[in-house]
Amino acid sequence: MTASSAIEFLIWLLIAASMIAIVAGRLRIPYTAALVLGGVVLSLVPPHFLSSVGLDHRPHWLTPQVILILFLPALVFEGSVKLNLYDLLRAWAPLLILANLGVLFATLVTGYLVYWAIGLPLLVALLFGAIISATDPISVLALFRNWRTDHRLSALIESESLFNDGTAVALFQILLAVIVSDHFNVLHGIGDFLVEVLGGAAIGIVFGYLASRITARIDDPQVEITLTTIVAYGSYLLAYRSHLSGIIATACAGLVVGNVGKNGMAPQTRVAMQAFWEYVAFVMNSLVFLLIGLEVHISVLVRSWRPVLLAIAAVLIGRAVSVYILVPVCNTFAEKIPPSWQHAIFWGGLRGALALALALSLDPQFPDRQQVLDLTFGVVIFSILVQALTLEPLLRRLGLVNGNGLAKS
Numbered sequence: 554m555t556a557s558s559a560i561e562f563l564i565w566l567l568i569a570a571s572m573i574a575i576v577a578g579r580l581r582i583p584y585t586a587a588l589v590l591g592g593v594v595l596s597l598v599p600p601h602f603l604s605s606v607g608l609d610h611r612p613h614w615l616t617p618q619v620i621l622i623l624f625l626p627a628l629v630f631e632g633s634v635k636l637n638l639y640d641l642l643r644a645w646a647p648l649l650i651l652a653n654l655g656v657l658f659a660t661l662v663t664g665y666l667v668y669w670a671i672g673l674p675l676l677v678a679l680l681f682g683a684i685i686s687a688t689d690p691i692s693v694l695a696l697f698r699n700w701r702t703d704h705r706l707s708a709l710i711e712s713e714s715l716f717n718d719g720t721a722v723a724l725f726q727i728l729l730a731v732i733v734s735d736h737f738n739v740l741h742g743i744g745d746f747l748v749e750v751l752g753g754a755a756i757g758i759v760f761g762y763l764a765s766r767i768t769a770r771i772d773d774p775q776v777e778i779t780l781t782t783i784v785a786y787g788s789y790l791l792a793y794r795s796h797l798s799g800i801i802a803t804a805c806a807g808l809v810v811g812n813v814g815k816n817g818m819a820p821q822t823r824v825a826m827q828a829f830w831e832y833v834a835f836v837m838n839s840l841v842f843l844l845i846g847l848e849v850h851i852s853v854l855v856r857s858w859r860p861v862l863l864a865i866a867a868v869l870i871g872r873a874v875s876v877y878i879l880v881p882v883c884n885t886f887a888e889k890i891p892p893s894w895q896h897a898i899f900w901g902g903l904r905g906a907l908a909l910a911l912a913l914s915l916d917p918q919f920p921d922r923q924q925v926l927d928l929t930f931g932v933v934i935f936s937i938l939v940q941a942l943t944l945e946p947l948l949r950r951l952g953l954v955n956g957n958g959l960a961k962s
Contacts, residue, residue, distance in 0.1 A: 563840075569595065570839030583941045585842050585905075589934070592846015615844040620910035622790070624841050626803050630785035631830040633715055633807030640708035641808070646887035647880055648709060651898075652717035655875035659686035660724055663871035667928070670863045677921050680728045684912050684925070685868055685932050686875075687721030688714040689905035703953065706894050710901050718907055719750045719798035725911050732920075753798030754805045760788040761809025769817025774825045777818060781810060781826060841906050845933065854931055860924070861931030868932050872902050893951040900947055904936040 569591060577587035641648070664682030668675045693714035723746040764784045768777045784806050792802035815823055854861060876899045880890050890898075912929040915922045948954045 566840055566843055567836070570836075570843060573843075574835075574839075583945070585838065586938050586941045588839060588842035589846040589849075589937050592843040593849050593851070594846075595843070596847045596849065614840075615848045615909065615913070617910040617914040620841065620906050621793070621799070624837050624906065625800065625910075626786050626789035627830075627833050627837050629715055629789075629800055629803045630781070630807040631834040632711055633804040634781075634811035634830065635827075636708060636712060636715075636808060636811060637704065638808060638812040640704050641712055643705055643888060644709040644712065647883040647890060648712055648716065650879050650883055651713050651875065653720050655713075655879055656683075656686050656717050656720040656724065658875040658879065659868075659871035660721075661871075662874045663867045666867035666870060667864055670867065671860045671928075673921055673924065676728060676732050677925065680725065680732065681864075681925050681928060682871065683721055683724040683728055684929060685864075685904055685908050686871060687717045687907065688902040689718075689907045689936075693901065693903050706897060706953065709890075709894075710898055713898075714903075715804040716801065719753060719801040720746070721907075722798065722800070722911070723749050729915075749796070749798045750801055752795065753792040753801035756792045756795075756797065757788045757802035757805030757807075758809055760784050760791075760802070761806040761814065764806075764810055765814030765817060768814050768822075772819055772822070774819075774822040777822050778826050778829050781814075781830070784810060842937070845906065845909065845937070849930060849934060853927060854934070857924075857927045857931065861928060861935075864928040865932055865935050868904070873899055876902075893953060896951060897944075897948060897953060900940055901944055903940055904933050908933055 570588065573587050573591040574584060577584045580587075660679060660682035662682075663686055664675070664679030667673055667681055668678035671678070673681065688710075693711060727742045727745065761784060764780050767780060771777065785803055788802040788806040789799040793799035815826075818826070876895055880895050880898070884890060908929050912926050915925065919925075945954070
């Protein structure tokens, strides 16, 4: 694979994404689901046709490095920079509980059910639970961008997807270390988790604050937008290289820039920055969901249909336990979340590229790696194609949006 062929492949993907976006808009179906379906269709194209357009050897881009370093920082920053801090503070209790205890509950329930129903070793099943229990910011942000639901509901669902990944990644790393070393220290694991999350948050806040101070002193849209790009990737990479939570770092940096830094920008700069990051999100989402579709092996999923269905059921039960037990607890001491919102939070907990990145990061020699990959792909495909396609009808039925997808007053 040469550089020119990789660029050519990228251009073809963008052409496909543009056509799919037009069709998805006409058919009024979620863009993310349409992209995955488009990727599946493209993966079935005969090899001789791909050879005729120079795509007979397409690059393998759906790797942990590409997802975590290229796609995730930009999408997390674009999502967090639009979050209103006031809406976030209103939802602080359910957000903190769902993003921490919720992931822990879902991991334990999902892992045990997979161990009991499918027969994976208990620690491997719990590792799968950690991989799949966090809602994916790429999937959730791409979907809720198109709907104007209540600000508090959308802020809660979107911010949970941004912040629960630190918990999931920390649990994943702890369980992986236990499996590899056959030793676990509870206090050491809790300490590592706190350092990873709090350290990542500190890096993000510092990056966002420094960028906000700089943008307040200059008036150059190109420089200011470039600075936000440096903040998005710089905070992530510094935290990532320091073994801290890069996702938390970028999310916190985006929150600071979006709620403090924007005040120091000229109106035309704010409009330009918003347009820039919306375009970046469109391109990144287009590529990642098309790549997911291209990497789906239908024959493998068909052969593994029974464990995949059991895994999907286990994941849904784990999510239900975390939402329907923890949210009512939050209602006793925080602003209440009505039952209709709880249903939306439960079904809106989509899985996507982050879960695939964690599963793909497992060493090729890891025991049961292929089955973990098959189950992860199956759950992700179900989440994007079934949950994403049925979420808007559910929101309408619950009275949370009207027929045009706009928030009800």
